[in-house]
Amino acid sequence: MTEEMILSIGRQALVTALLVAGPVLVLGLLAGLVVSLLQATTQLTDQTLAFIPKIVVVMLSVLLFGPWMLRTMLDFTGRVIGLLPSVVR
Template sequence: MTGAEVLDIASQGIWTLLIVSAPMMIVGLVVGVVVALFQALTQIQEQTLVFVPKIVAIFITMLLTLPFCGAVMAGYMNQVVDMIIVGG
């Protein structure tokens, strides 16, 4: 296996990581901004108020995107296994 092939596998792995984690990260960001806006408008400065809505929203997003994430990871794993079997 050449250095270029290793870099290609690593690059695909990083893109897979970004694609799989993007839905949860985006939902966490949106929920955090909404809760921060709510806190700023009502002047409620409770630090723990942000965590529960974020955790619930990310958990629901994870459940909804689980088939998509599994398919993306399975596709990447199939590419890696094919490269192992073929030898390059």
């Protein structure tokens, strides 16, 4: 196993992690921004108002993007497992 192969696998792992987590994080961030703007304009300071919409949005985004996220992780795992014979030698 060469250094280039290790760096390539590490880079692919980081890209895969960002791709899988990205949609959920972005939608959670947007939900938080909308709730914060709503709280700022209405001067509501209830803490549960900040968390409940974010939790709902994150759960819905996991349901929506779940199959794609699973496929992406399985593709990466398959590529890494496919490299095992070259590593074992």
